[in-house]
Amino acid sequence: MHPRLLKTFLAVARSRNITRAAAAVHLAQSSVSDQIQTLEAELGAALFTRSKSGLELTPAGLALKPIAEDLLRLDGEARAAVMAAAGQTSEALTVGALETIASARLAPWLAEFQASHPDITVRMKVADSGTLLRLLEDGDIDVAFCFERGDGAKADERLARRTIVHEPLALVAAPGQGMAQCDLAGLAKSRFVATEPGCIYRHMFDTGFAEAGVEVPKLVVEAGSIGAIARLVAAGAGLGLVPRLAVSDALARGDLIELPWPGRAQAAPLTMIWRRRRVQPPALRHLLAAARDTLAPERSRAGSKPESTSRSKVLL
Incomplete structure (x- = not known):
């Protein structure tokens, strides 16, 4: 065959x-x-x-x-x-990631990776979590960066996983749309914009209310991208629960404001996933090691040192 x-x-x-x-x-x-x-x-x-x-x-x-x-x-x-x-090692890697991770976390990190490995070419594929796992299983990508739901589902033993960092989610609103302090039950009466079912952010949105025994709010809009949600929220369509890293620029510009989340703090585990193999390509080993050591928020990397001072080629 x-x-x-x-x-x-x-x-x-x-x-x-x-x-x-x-x-x-x-x-x-x-x-x-x-x-x-x-x-x-x-x-x-x-x-x-x-x-x-x-x-x-x-x-x-x-x-x-x-x-x-x-x-x-x-x-x-x-x-x-x-x-x-035979001494013929491949110096090309294909990395898969969710759109939010690719733009807000991997893009600046890959610039640092450039300073370490001059001969490694990295190609990026952006897709949803389900597609990334299928691409990984088929060998079309070497490593995937996505958010894990952590809901007890049995992990595929053919895949290795390492959580890099827990990315906090932020409750955001349009400027001037602040609200009085309230609990989750009170918050559930508000209008919300959220991602579609199956997305990690939607899962955390739903479970954030369900774990407190509160009925999940009725959504005014379901959107397929975090960028669209941020724009809808900024326009006053409703509140949104999104990764803070994806809206940090909008928060800094004042296009959005962050409101206190009255329930248990919400954070999504950013996980690196790759296939278990008897022989791990050297280029992938370098990338996995670099991600383990340097792919984290700045506050978690005080005192960290780059692996080397050479340059690498990255295609995004």
Whole structure:
């Protein structure tokens, strides 16, 4: 089974749609269909069946899926081991991150990373958390930076995780929209703008009220980006609970004001996630070490020292 066929199979299995799978693996729809047919002919079994909700895995497809994931992981490890043994180490990395983390935390940090590793080229992919994990599993990115929900969900043992810092969330409002001190029950009567369900910020917004036994406020707007939420809040649409790092400039300019959050302090763990491998590429080792030592708020880095004084090439 060629790795190319397995990668296409997994794309179809996850998207349950030939069109979306084709976009994910950068192939024409006809090529995706041909590859699935080739794989089915090789294995002698149908891997998908059609339903009203899309393509469903057959029992044979369900049996193949975890094995295909393992085979692709081993294929990547084999290539890395051979390159390392031959002295041909790759000096390119692809980093995935949420939009907020990429712009407000990684962009300035990567400038510091430039001063350490002159031969490492870093490429950035910005996506939501679910997409980042799929890209990581498929080997399309080397490391992901995202916020973990920390809600007790079982972690994928194939992935290693390290929490870098807990980023505080801020309750923000338009200037002049201050309110009298109140508890969560009183705050719940206010109008709110929030991200869509499934986002870490929305999860923390919902649980912040639910943990106190308070009904979650009714939202006036759901928005897909923190930037849109900040602009809506600044225009007076409602209050917002967002990462402080994403609105620090708006707070400094006076476009937004921060209000006291009456419940338990809310903070999202910024987590670095990468695949466990027998052979870790040197470039990735350098980036993981740099993130561990230097990717944190300034107040947590007093006395920290850069790893070296050379320069690296970063493509954003």
